Amino acid sequence: MALSLLQKAQIWLLKAVAGLFLKLFQLFSSRKPGLSGKKLPPVTDPLLLLSATQLARKIRRKEVSSVEVVQAYIDRIQEVNPLLNAVVKDRFAAALQEAAQVDKLIEEESGGEEVLEDRLPLLGVPLSVKEAFALQGMPFTAGLFSRRGIIANVDAPPVALLKRAGAIPLGVTNTSELCMWMESHNHLYGITKNPYDLERIPGGSSGGEGSILGGAGAVIGIGSDIGGSIRMPCFFNGIFGHKTTPGVVSSDNQYPPFSGRQEEYLSTGPMCRYAEDLLPMLKIMAGPNAHMLSLNTKVDLKKLRFFTVPHSGCLLTTPVSKELVDIQKKVVERLEADLGVKVQEVHFPELRYGFQMWDTYLGLPDKEGKSPRAFAALLGEPGPPVRPLWELLKWMLGKSKHTMAAIGLALMEMTHVSKPSSSIIQKKEKLQKEVEELLGNDGVFLYPSHPRVAPKHHHPLFTFFDFTYTGILNILGLPVTQCPLGLSEEGLPLGVQVVAGKLQDHLTLALALYLEKTFGGWRDPGAN
Template sequence: MALSRLERVQAWLFKALMGALLLLFGLFSSRNAALSGKTLPPVRNPLLLVSATQLAKKIRRKEVSSVEVVQAYIDRIQEVNPLLNAVIKDRFDASLQEAVLVDKLIEEETDGEEVLEDRLPLLGVPLSVKGSYALQGMPFTTGLISRQRVVATVDAPPVALLKRAGAIPLGVTNTSELCMWLESHNHLYGITKNPYDLERIPGGSSGGEGSILAGAGSVIGIGSDIGGSIRIPCFFNGIFGHKTTPGVVSTENQFPPTSGRQQEYLSSGPMCRYAEDLKPMLKIMAGPNIHMLSLNTEVDLKKLRFFTIPHDGGSAFTYPVTKELLEIQRKVVKRLEADLGVKVQEVHFPELRYSFQIWDAYMGLSDREGNPPKTFAELMGGPGRPVWPLWELLKRMVGKSAHTMAAIGKLGNIYYGSQKEKLQKEMEELLGTDGVFLYPSHPRVAPKHHHPLFRPFDFAYTGIINILGLPATQCPLGLGEEGLPLGVQVVAGKLQDHLTLEVALYLEKTFGGWRIPGAQ
């Protein structure tokens, strides 16, 4: 998508203004994020420390009622959400009523536990939903002030499938404005915090999901990912998340909708605290496309081929991976080799240093019929005229813009060429149907609020995986020097989602999985 010389000049002028103003903005806004010394209350109810799979089993066996479980999570949300600002709208009364019906159904069930498990595998289990998904009766705004009165009239397909499997939605969670930033902040619902350090970001755009899950206010959730929006929040919050192979889980009834060729890069997937919940959730969310995956195939980790890619090779757009993240990835390699008897080969792809340019270029491509994608300015201006970047920037500096600084900054991006096809071929040849590789999710642990404005392209570590169309599972690997979650993304070939999900189970067992915030 070529730009005229005038358009390029305008883009560079815009970026120059952004660069000059971001420092001033960051200095002022960082004062508002100061929450030094505050921590989350401890987890007191043991029901909050049980996986969704095990909760469903306990509910079916009448060891605990769905009402007890739902109430435990409502209590926890009410306890931690004033600190986290993760849940933007709850449906607690409705969820308790639904839990009563679940308990009545189980009491009257005569076909036995196995039949109930097959028909309703998540019966009575609480669920949180990212605010960009339609959940009937809930706000459907994606943090956009112009949509503040929009309420969903239907359920997005994966939400409907989870509800049909018996899950009970508790509410919807915060996102970045229009889901196009890695900090969950907007002028409609405010800013969401990281449960391990309230001065840190929870990531985006599924940051509300990541925050409430890690804070033990939810056990399973649903996110979407077009540039890392599942994996980055899961990394920053120390939980599990899976970016599915595109086209498996429906992405309908999300806002903003995809356009151009973006549908090829967007994935919906599960987010959760316990690795054993990933596969059951994906089986449900895939719906009629479940046949595309081999989720029932037994995986022998000793027979897989493992690779590790420590960094992107030195992109001009991303910062170097920190020493502690390089070291934790090396520890994973050593454990794989010691425990499984495999050889983990370190590989490098020169094209990865162009990850941001590749992502940026392909996100702007027209679809097969030649229809260009909707611009960010059009989406921000909807349902009216597109917004004008320079005007919004000037308005923001005097506090008159309805948009966040991050959203305004997205308006100035231009497109670059790519070496994607070469990288795609190399990756497919490397992975085949039995290969997986480890790759950093981000160059650093969760940064402080608004700091991503100064390092906006670090998401390229996840974004490139979207453009390649590969499945990836984000796995927590304990806590680092500052008490913040460490992690790695595990990537496999297209439709080989079952491989990365199996590796996630191994890494949870080996490195301990999710850690209770404040309890390290």
């Protein structure tokens, strides 16, 4: 089914906008002082090298106090955050008080360790929180300058559940402006950096989370994902992250709020350095919906069916780099050698239209006919919608409170047509059917996380279609675990997406444990 003339015109226009961004950025962006040569200090405190599961066990057994653990992470944040700009507001004093209360509770508990583990599985463990989630008493802006000063007066449901399980929030982390870009940069908090190379991006929109976790300033965190906002930061920062099957973990009390049909494609999930923390975090964050997933089911990897999809075939995206092609092949080779399985290579021709599908479906109205809130309107809150061309002129003069990425998205929004393309709808439905039939309830496929390792700052302005390697999986509503696979020759994280059928999250989480054991998992960026 060929693209219509209108669709071809839209693609041409989007490419032209990318070219315009490149020229404008070269003309008007001011050069920042170079960061080459600067490096994160290595981890020296052994407490920072334990998983949340291990830390909770040691705290329950009084082998270490919660105060000691929380202080170790506070010290690490104070050491690395001046370089990373990942944590934008801390609550260190309150966290230490809460840790002292935990230690007192453990001293007074008469029911034993098992009672504590069952009731408070993360008791005393530090937690970082994406600033787009409501965390009571903390900023709640999603990086929008006009929301400066807004403080959350409640906890978002998954944050509340993690706190109820005993986790202690240390602070909130940076995002892209309104959580709709691949780089965590805004004019309220500034730009966040990648712990493996300060001249590179940590991803977005959960980039502050990815950066502080990758830099060992946190052990567990929480992110949200509507186009790759958990998986790209996890990939770029060498950590684990899980995009949950939509509808399992609550997405309430996030900013910006979902509208239209966006709730169908938005997922909230865990981010962490150690794979063994994914499953217990997801159990907690799912709350009353945990029964929807088979999280207590033991997975025999040898009985799964494995597939690999090497690329999307999309002409809009950058070709997948050789180092990422090679590492995915190595995963296939290890699976076949270690498990005795056959990994079948498959191709889905409709994947080449991934951007058009994502763009179309995020703009669809809900069942009541209400369309999603316009991005330009959200940018202007609490005032009137921004005027993208006027904002672009202000940016050229250094007067805009918005980033070039946000202005560019508002400009792209102007190219949208009111009626969705029937051919794109048909292609998505065909792809959905093919993928679900392939996976069933025992299939898993590997898919590139991104066409290349973490780009340099601002570079996504010129290659913004590359996010469709993650975005298309939101539209398909599938659970995905992002897994690190060691480092490139440049010392940058490699990785792969592990995808399963709807509600089969336990399969990808089980494979994450295998991949961590096989490829080494997270690496200390200060030791490389």
